[in-house]
Amino acid sequence: MKERKAIKDRFRDKVAIITGGSSGIGKAALEEICKEGAAAIFTGTRDTGREIEKQMTAAGFRVGSCQGDMANEKFCRDVVALTLQKFGKVNYLFNNAFSFTAKALDATSADWERIWLAPWRLRAWGRWWPSRCASRAGDRL
Numbered sequence: 594m595k596e597r598k599a600i601k602d603r604f605r606d607k608v609a610i611i612t613g614g615s616s617g618i619g620k621a622a623l624e625e626i627c628k629e630g631a632a633a634i635f636t637g638t639r640d641t642g643r644e645i646e647k648q649m650t651a652a653g654f655r656v657g658s659c660q661g662d663m664a665n666e667k668f669c670r671d672v673v674a675l676t677l678q679k680f681g682k683v684n685y686l687f688n689n690a691f692s693f694t695a696k697a698l699d700a701t702s703a704d705w706e707r708i709w710l711a712p713w714r715l716r717a718w719g720r721w722w723p724s725r726c727a728s729r730a731g732d733r734l
């Protein structure tokens with residue numbers, strides 16, 4: 594597959610929040626936007642974000658990880674507050690956090706349960722809370 598070429602400095606001085614940035618599509622988006630000059634805070638439910646933060650920081654990118662559940666209002670506020678504290682503003686929000694499987698017929702019952710039995714709070718609010726909190730970032734929440 595042809596590799597995408599980063600556009601240098603396209604997002605210079607911009608700050609992004611990427612929910613679910615610790616794996617899959619979110620992690621790919623995190624890496625690309627940082628290569629193009631942005632700083633970013635990303636989330637995930639597991640502690641894998643710390644290692645990603647460590648490696649990306651060592652590579653010269655401005656990133657921060659935040660472990661927690663996007664269905665939790667307080668956590669969403671904390672993510673935006675951390676972003677303001679670390680980088681001073683929020684320009685972009687990528688509301689991506691949600692479990693997914695692309696295994697099709699190879700998916701296990703556990704895979705489907707993780708996805709379809711995901712807490713309704715995440716389905717309903719996992720995108721609304723971060724949007725609301727980020728939109729108020731200009732008023733410092």
Ligand SMILES: NC(=O)c1ccc[n+]([C@@H]2O[C@H](COP(=O)([O-])OP(=O)(O)OC[C@H]3O[C@@H](n4cnc5c(N)ncnc54)[C@H](OP(=O)(O)O)[C@@H]3O)[C@@H](O)[C@H]2O)c1
Nearest residue numbers: 613614615616617618637638639662663689690691692693
């Ligand atoms: N892959 C596809 O073909 C496809 C197709 C259609 C739509 N999508 C959508 O694209 C998005 C990403 O999919 P993906 O394939 O990249 O999934 P993925 O590899 O399973 O990644 C999901 C990410 O979301 C995080 N996450 C899950 N629940 C969370 C929660 N409650 N709070 C905070 N973070 C949470 C995960 O963190 P942890 O791993 O730490 O839990 C992980 O970083 C999802 O919204 C999915 O529905 C994907």
